[in-house]
Amino acid sequence: MSTKSSSTVSANIGSEQSVLFRRPLQLACGTVLEEHSLTFETYGQLNDAGTNAILICHALSGDHHAAGTNKDNVVGWWDSYIGPGKPIDTDVFFVVCPNNIGSCFGSTGPASPAPATGNVWGAEFPVLEVSDWVKSQTYLMEHLLIDCWAAIIGGSLGGMQAMYWAVNYPKKLKHAVVIASSLKLSAQNIAFNEVARRAIQSDPNFHQGNFIEHQTRPTQGLALARMIGHLTYLSDHALGRKFGRLVHSGDLDSAEKELVEFEVSSYLNYQGDKFARRFDANSYILITKMLDYFDLGANFENNIKDAFKQAACKFLVISFSSDWRFSPDCSKLIVDALIAADKDVSYLEIESDQGHDAFLLPNKRYEQGLQGYLKHIAKTLFKVAV
C-alpha cells in the first residue's frame, strides 16, 4: 500500500476487501445475525503503534469506496477530502471505510441470502439502528488490530455514528468529527424520509420488498425517492445557479411547449435513474428508518449533556450555512451540549450555497479547518512533524 506525495493524486486504489465475521452480532431489535460480512477499503498504512487509524462512516447512500479511483473507474465519494496531501492525509493516516450492514455494496444486507432459508433476505432483513452499524464496525476494528481510532469522521448519518461511538465506546477513539449531522431528526426530516419510502412502496414492482424473488426491481419508485431526497440536499440558490430555467430539449417559443424539458428536470431524472440502478430499495427503506430512529439522548432521559459526559474524545463539529436538512442549528445543539458537558469541541459554520451536499464537495474553508484539525491530531498523537 504505497502512496505518493502530492495533493493532486488520489489515494491508492484496488484495496477493496471483504471480511466475514462468524461471530454473532446482536442487533438492537433483538435479532441475532449469526454471521455477517463487511466490504471495506483502506488507504495509507497503519503505523507500528497502531495510533494513526481513522474510521470513515458513510451516510445513507454511501459505500466503502470513499477515495481514489476503483477498477470500474469510479472516483470515491469523498475523494476531495481523502488522499495523499488532502485534509484526511493518507500519507499520515491509515484510513478505513466500510460499507455498513443493511446497505448493498457487498456487506450483508437485504439482497444477501438469509442463512435460515438460503433465499435473499428481502423485506425480512432485520430493522437496524445506528448502534448496530457501530457494533459491526467494532468487529472490523478488531479484525484490523486497531485498539483506538485516532479519529472517527462522518457526515450526516456518518456523524451520528461518530457521536454514537464517542458516547458508547469512549475508550475506542481520540477524536470525533461530526459533519452536517444532528442529535436526532426533525419532524420535517422524518416526513421527507416517509415520502421517499412511500414512493418505493407504491411501485408495483416492489412486491412488499420481495422484488428479487419476483425477478424485478422497483426502479421507478426508487428513482422518485432519490429525486425527492436529492432535491432536499440542495439549496434553492445552488439549483438556480446551476440550472436556472435553462432548457434541455424542446423550444419554449414553439407551439409544442409540452415537449420542453428543463435542464433541472433532466438532471433530476438522470440522478434518480442512476441511483435506482445502483441502490437496493430495501436498503433505502432500512437506512432511512435508521436515520429516523436515531436519538442520541434516548438512553439518557433525553439529557444530551449526560450522554456526552460519557465521552472521552475531543470533537470537531462542522455545519453548512445553506443546509436545511441538517441545519447549522442542529449542529449548534451538539456543540452547546458538549460545552455544557465540559468536553473539548471546536465548531465551524461553513458558508456554502450547496445545501446538505456541501459536506461532500470541495470548499476551501472546510478543507482548511479539517486539515488543521487533523494535522494537530497527527502532531499530538504520534508526533508527525507537519
Added chain:
Amino acid sequence: MTDINSIIEAWVEKSSRVLDLGCGDGQVLESLIASHQVHGYGLEINSESINHCISRGLNVIEQDLNEGLGNFADNSFDSVLMTQTLQTLRFPHLALDEMLRIGRQCIVTFPNFGHWRTRGDLGFRGRMPVTKQLAYQWYDTPNIHFFTYKDFEVLCAERNINVVNRVFIGGITNDFGLDAIWPNLFAHTAVYNLSK
C-alpha cells in the same frame, strides 16, 4: 511593561472553566491553559483566526457575539473574558449583562479613548485617531464605539455591575507611574474584573 495576559492570569483560578469572547488566534487562551490549566473555549467569527485556533488544538466555536449568547447557561463558566472586543459589538451593555449571567466573574479589556494620543489626534489635529490599539481608518474599522474608562464606569454603576478590580496599561508612561495617577489620560488600555 504590564501586559494584558499577566493581569488576566492573576485573576483567573487554576483549573477553572473559561469562556473567551472574541478569542482571536487564541493567544490568551493558550497562555491560560499553559499557566493555569484552565478548560477554555473561545468564540470567534474571523475564519483565519479560527483556523489558527484549530491548528493550535484550542477549542474554538464559530459564533457571532452580536447574535447573543443565549446558548450558554447561567453561571456555566468561572470566568468570561473579552479582550479588546467590547468596542466592536453592536450592544456592549447587553453583552456585559450576558457575560455576567454566564460567568461568576468577567474580565474585560478595552482601548481607553481618553488616552492623550487619541485626545491629541482629535483635539489638536482634528482627525480621528489611528493608534496601536485602534489601528483602523474611520471608514473601515471593526471599532464602532469609542469610550473612555470613565464612561465605562458610569455604565457599570448604572447597571449595578460590581467593579472588583481594575488595572490601567499605559505603554511608556507606565514607567513614570502616570497611568495610575491620571489613567484617563495616560492609560491606552483598561483591564476590568467585574462581578454581579
